[in-house]
Amino acid sequence: MHITLRQLQIFRAVAQCARVTAAAETLHISQPAASMALSELEKHLGPLFDRHQGSSLTLNDSGRALLPKACELMDRTAEIEAQFSGDASYRHGFLIVNASSTIGNNLMPYILGNFTDKNPDIRVEMTIENTHQIERRLLDFDIDMGVVEGISLHPDIEATPWSSDELVIVCPPNHPLANQRVNLSDLAQEHWILRESGSGTRALFDEIVAPGIGQPAIKMVLNRSEAIKEAVTEGQGLTCISALSVKRSIKKGNMGRIFVRDLKLQRHFYLLVHKQKYRSCILNRLFNFILQFPVQ
Template sequence: MRFTLRQLQVFVAVAKHESVSRAGQSLALSQSAASTSLSELERQSDCQLFDRAGKRLILNALGQQLLPQAVALLDQAREIEQLLNGKSGFGSLEVGATLTVGNYLATLLIGSFMQRHPECRVKLQVHNTAHVVQQVAHYELDLGLIEGDCQHPDIEVQPWVEDELVVFCAPQHPFARSGQASLEELTREAWVLREQGSGTRLTFDQAMRHHPTPLNIRLELEHTEAIKRAVESGLGISCISRLALRDAFRRGSLVAVETPQLDLTRQFYFIWHKQKYQTAAMREFLELCRELTAGISRSDEIILPSIA
């Protein structure tokens, strides 16, 4: 076998960073050492894996074919190393979650997982759906927990648990007295909504797509907590997951507004790259997530164990 694992590490890092110098930095190698490693891989195989565009190195067709296999082989090599070192093989896990899942579920799920496998190093990144999908597609994350639609051809999508958005307002708002609103009434209000690219915004826009009157969108914010504070302050009404509003509804600081004319149901999903090798940590984490949400019909009914 003419190639080495180190050469494959450098290849994957260059593919990710599109730069030999940044790839070297990520692997604690000098630019010269990284460049030599990549050159040797291409020379020994008598092939070219990148197209050079100025200072950028962009994967060519052969490089794109090699990348998922190289990532899978390196993942397997890390598991073998863990086992040879007398460990369980749960080396590391990198999870991406969208904001609702990340803020209200993922931390406790990861906490439960780490209680079972304290030797595993876990990283959680929280972004909107579009960003998590992009990271999974580029092998920057092992798996994602998302609340939006994913049509990427390279990504496996599996349903997890159902979620529902709900329109809500401040206690002093007229809707709080009636507890419901028609489409016509909703269009007369000022709105505070999630940003474009988020799963929450996509579900809301799809629910409103048949209504011809444009909404008065006063604010677009990236964080659900900021949206809740804005609505509490009287800046408008909003629509986010019931999961994110459980505590506020119990306290009475925000009030649910039922909207029978709108379908605000959606699904939470697991996603991972179709060609990515599923490590033991990935398989165990997915199993734990399914176990802790078994028998649940909607996300706001989930009660996760506290982390001791």
């Protein structure tokens, strides 16, 4: 049996893209070359994908077992190349990070800016997604690390607590309840602008706030905190949102806070990594940098 790194690289790309043509494009090779390499690998290991109509591919049990091992080999190969090139250090490389909305918009740009200042040869690409999407991408080995609000309970994902946050109820600045102290039941007739299902913020609202006001009158569902803040500022309704993301808006008078008696919406921030993910030196460097970074 002779398996090559190139075959495993193509296998990983096909697993992530779900199509041979798309995988070939990401690797800048021809589609026939990618198909041939995948075919040779499956001659050695047996079928790795279930074929579907329209050329779509999904991993079968064997493919799912191989994927973390193939990703580890690719990561270790990249690490070896980095160690023995240039200044022979482990400080070269590329990482893909997903962050949920609050962290991605309010903390990670500053944190990553500090990290890349200290590690100029490590490039980090960050995309903002909701917690459910980040979990999915971790499980598919599409990304190196996730940074989210709220814990992941998936058995294959390791969640490390990092910092904490508080959700608050905010309203338009001219709302009668702005800066007032009320009971949660007093908000039962209000209209709400909320995050989509799958976000950590929405999960906490549904778990703690919604039962106290009956059936919430949801006016809009938006998947970005900035869009929600704009809607609230324009008088469209109330929202439940991170105190971190509205601190400046409240200070400027663009929205008001409603103080709800006996309502505590504390949550933690977590770093997520697949348990079978190879922890390269540069991944550990970023992981530990975030853990030690002072959050104001």
